[in-house]
Amino acid sequence: MPVIYRYPRPAINVNCVVIGWDGIQDLKILLVQRRQSPFRNSWALLGASVSMTETSEHTARKALHEQTGFDDLYLEQLFTFDEVDRDPRERVISIVYFALLPEIHNVDQELNEPRRREWFALDSLPRLAFDHGKIVEYAKIQLAQRALHQPIAFELLPYRFSLTQIQQLYEVILGRNLDKRNFRKKLLTEELLIETSHFEEGTKHRPAKLYRFNRRKHLARVRIGDGFDLS
Amino acid sequence: MPVIYRYPRPAINVNCVVIGWDGIQDLKILLVQRRQSPFRNSWALLGASVSMTETSEHTARKALHEQTGFDDLYLEQLFTFDEVDRDPRERVISIVYFALLPEIHNVDQELNEPRRREWFALDSLPRLAFDHGKIVEYAKIQLAQRALHQPIAFELLPYRFSLTQIQQLYEVILGRNLDKRNFRKKLLTEELLIETSHFEEGTKHRPAKLYRFNRRKHLARVRIGDGFDLS
DNA sequence: TCAAAAGTGTTTTATATACACCCATGT
DNA sequence: ACATGGGTGTATATAAAACACTTTTGA
Numbered sequence: 364m365p366v367i368y369r370y371p372r373p374a375i376n377v378n379c380v381v382i383g384w385d386g387i388q389d390l391k392i393l394l395v396q397r398r399q400s401p402f403r404n405s406w407a408l409l410g411a412s413v414s415m416t417e418t419s420e421h422t423a424r425k426a427l428h429e430q431t432g433f434d435d436l437y438l439e440q441l442f443t444f445d446e447v448d449r450d451p452r453e454r455v456i457s458i459v460y461f462a463l464l465p466e467i468h469n470v471d472q473e474l475n476e477p478r479r480r481e482w483f484a485l486d487s488l489p490r491l492a493f494d495h496g497k498i499v500e501y502a503k504i505q506l507a508q509r510a511l512h513q514p515i516a517f518e519l520l521p522y523r524f525s526l527t528q529i530q531q532l533y534e535v536i537l538g539r540n541l542d543k544r545n546f547r548k549k550l551l552t553e554e555l556l557i558e559t560s561h562f563e564e565g566t567k568h569r570p571a572k573l574y575r576f577n578r579r580k581h582l583a584r585v586r587i588g589d590g591f592d593l594s
Numbered sequence: 595m596p597v598i599y600r601y602p603r604p605a606i607n608v609n610c611v612v613i614g615w616d617g618i619q620d621l622k623i624l625l626v627q628r629r630q631s632p633f634r635n636s637w638a639l640l641g642a643s644v645s646m647t648e649t650s651e652h653t654a655r656k657a658l659h660e661q662t663g664f665d666d667l668y669l670e671q672l673f674t675f676d677e678v679d680r681d682p683r684e685r686v687i688s689i690v691y692f693a694l695l696p697e698i699h700n701v702d703q704e705l706n707e708p709r710r711r712e713w714f715a716l717d718s719l720p721r722l723a724f725d726h727g728k729i730v731e732y733a734k735i736q737l738a739q740r741a742l743h744q745p746i747a748f749e750l751l752p753y754r755f756s757l758t759q760i761q762q763l764y765e766v767i768l769g770r771n772l773d774k775r776n777f778r779k780k781l782l783t784e785e786l787l788i789e790t791s792h793f794e795e796g797t798k799h800r801p802a803k804l805y806r807f808n809r810r811k812h813l814a815r816v817r818i819g820d821g822f823d824l825s
Numbered sequence: 826t827c828a829a830a831a832g833t834g835t836t837t838t839a840t841a842t843a844c845a846c847c848c849a850t851g852t
Numbered sequence: 853a854c855a856t857g858g859g860t861g862t863a864t865a866t867a868a869a870a871c872a873c874t875t876t877t878g879a
Contacts, residue, residue: 365598371646372603375687415602415685419676443674443689445650454646456606456689458674512743527831544833545869568829569876758858775860776842799856800849 373445373454377423378410378495380441380502381431382485383464384519386528389484390506390535391467392499393431394491396479401451402492406483408499410457419458427462431480432471437463437518439509441502449494459498461506463518510536511594514555517576523561525571526550533593549593555581604676604685608654609641609726611672611690611733612662613716614698615750617759620715621737621766622698623730624662625722627710632682633723637714639730641688650689658693662711663702668694668749670740672733680725690729692737694749741767742825745786748807754792756802757781764824780824786812 381393394406411426413419420438427433438460445456470480483489485503490496510516516532517524530546550556555577562570581591612624625637642657644650651669658664669691676687701711714720716734721727741747747763748755761777781787786808793801812822 364602365600366602367596367598368603369596370643371595371597372599373606373644373646375604375606412601413604413676413687415604416678418678419674419687440673442671443650445644445689447647447649456644456650458676458687508743512739525831542869542871543831544871547832549868563831566830567878569831569878571831756858773842773844774858775844778859780841794858797857798851800851800858802858 371454373456374450375413375419376410376455376457377413377419377426378408378457378459378498379423379427379438379462380459380499381409381427381433381436381462381464382502382506382519383467383482384532384535385467385482387531388535389486390519391482392485392488393470393480393482394488395430396481397492398478405492406481406489407492408459408495409480413458420460423460423462429474430470430476432474433462433464433468437461437515439463439515441505442498444494444498446494457498459502461502461515463515465519465521507536507538512590512592514576514581514591520576523559523573523575525563525573527571553591553593555591602685604687605681606644606650607641607686607688608644608650608657609639609688609690609729610654610658610669610693611730612640612658612664612667612693612695613733613737613750614695614713615763615766616698618762619766620717621750622713623716623719624701624711624713625719626661627712628723629709636723637712637720638723639690639726640711644689651691654691654693660705661701661707661709663705664693664695664699668692668746670694670746672736673729675725675729677725688729690733692733692746694746696750696752738768743821743823745807745812745822751807754790754804754806756794756804758802784822784824786822 383391383393385391393409395409397403397405397407409426409430411422413422417425423438427436441459441461443456443458447454449455449457467482488496488499491499510533516529516536519532520529526547529550530541530543533546534541556574557577559573559575561573563573564570584590614622614624616622624640626640628634628636628638640657640661642653644653648656654669658667672690672692674687674689678685680686680688698713719727719730722730741764747760747767750763751760757778760781761772761774764777765772787805788808790804790806792804794804795801815821
C-alpha cells in the first residue's frame with residue numbers, strides 16, 4: 364500500500380555484525396553476497412528493512428532467522444550510521460547490532476535464500492559493500508572495549524566452556540596474549556563462573572574441566588551497580 | 595513537496611540530552627516545554643526532525659543552534675530509541691545524542707522560539723513527554739560509565755578549570771565522594787592536564803591554579819590504543 | 826613412555842586507599 | 853586575626869605482573 368508523506372523520509376534498515384568464534388584462532392563474521400546492484404557480487408552485512416510495526420531489534424532477529432536459520436542470539440545495539448550518501452540509491456539510515464553466536468554453525472542451506480552466505484575471518488575481509496567496512500572496523504574496536512567491561516565474551520562460547528577456551532577467546536578479542544595463571548585468578552575471583560561436573564571430550568590430552576557463566580549472579584550485581592570488569 | 599513511497603516509513607528524529615553543570619552542586623538538563631498535543635505543556639528533550647540532506651548529528655547541531663543559541667557543543671551518539679509506540683501519533687525513531695556544555699548559559703531569548711526552555715536539576719525532573727524520562731535515565735547511567743573511560747567530564751568544564759572543580763564534577767557524575775589527594779594524584783599521573791599561569795578569580799580565599807585538558811595528547815594516545823581511564 | 830595441554834603458588838612490583846595539617850588569600 | 857578553601861606526603865593494603873613445574877590423560 365503506497366503512502367504519501369508531506370516530506371521525504373529516509374529508509375530505515377538494520378544491519379547485523381554477526382560474530383562467531385572458530386574455537387581456535389579466529390573471530391569470524393558472517394557476510395552475505397549481494398546479487399543486485401549497487402555493489403553486485405560484493406559481500407555485505409546481513410540486513411533488513413525496518414517495517415512500521417517492528418522494533419529494529421525485532422527486525423534484526425527476524426532477518427537472522429530468515430536469512431541464516433539462527434535463533435536466540437545475543438543482540439546489542441552498536442551504533443546508528445546515517446551519513447547521507449552511504450547508499451548511492453537513496454538516503455538509508457542503518458541501526459547496527461552486534462549479533463554474537465555461541466558457536467559457528469553453517470547457515471541453513473534449506474532456507475528460501477538464494478544468496479551465498481559465508482563466514483570470514485575478521486582480520487582478512489574482502490572489500491565490503493556500502494560503508495560496511497567502516498562499520499566492521501568500528502565493531503572490532505567496540506567488541507574489544509565492551510569485552511573488558513561487560514561479560515559479552517561468554518556469548519561467543521557454548522553453554523559449557525573450559526578456562527583455556529575463554530582465555531584464548533579473550534586473547535583473540537583483545538589482540539594480545541594473557542598470562543594463564545593471572546587470567547584464571549582474575550576470572551575466578553570475580554566468582555561468576557560455575558564449575559560443572561563435565562569435562563572436555565575428544566582431546567588427546569588431559570580433558571579440561573568445564574564451567575558455565577553465572578548470568579543470574581551477574582545481573583543481580585548489575586542491579587546494585589557492581590558491574591563486570593576485567594582490565 | 596509531498597512524496598510517495600511504496601511502503602510506509604517511520605519518521606526520524608534526533609533528540610538531545612543537553613547536560614551542563616552549575617559549577618557547584620548539580621548536573622542540569624535543558625528541557626523544552628511543549629505547546630502542542632500530545633503531552634501539551636509537558637517538558638521534553640530538545641529535538642528535531644532529520645531531513646533528507648543532513649546527518650542526525652548535523653540536525654542536532656542545527657536544532658541546538660536554533661532552539662537555544664548554543665554552538666560548538668560536544669556531541670556524542672547515545673542510543674537509538676525505536677519502540678513502535680513511543681509517539682502516540684505515528685512511528686517515530688529517535689537517534690539520541692549527548693550534548694555537553696562547558697557552562698550553563700541561559701538560552702538566547704531573542705530567538706524565534708516561543709517555547710519555554712529551562713534548566714532542570716538532573717535528579718529532580720518533572721514527568722517528561724513521550725519516553726523521554728526513560729531516555730534520561732539511560733543517559734545518566736551512561737554518563738557515569740563513560741566518564742570513567744573517556745575524558746568527557748572535561749566537556750562540562752570551561753577551558754580552564756581548577757582541580758577542585760573537576761573533582762566536584764566527578765563526584766556529582768559518579769554520585770559518590772572522592773578523596774582529594776588521591777583524586778589529584780590519579781589525575782596528574784595521567785599527565786593529561788596542562789598547568790596554566792591563570793588562577794581562579796573572585797574567591798574570598800586562596801585562588802586555585804587553573805589547568806586545561808590536553809586534547810592533542812589524549813587523541814595521540816587513543817590512536818595507539820591507550821585510552822583514558824579513571825576507575 | 827611420550828606428547829600435549831591442564832592445573833597450580835609465590836614473589837615482586839605497582840596501584841589504591843586512608844588519613845591531617847599547613848598555606849595563601851580576601852575580608 | 854579569622855574564615856575559607858588550596859595544596860601537599862606517607863604508610864598500609866590491595867591488586868597486578870612475572871614466572872616454571874607437576875599432573876593427568878590419550879595414543
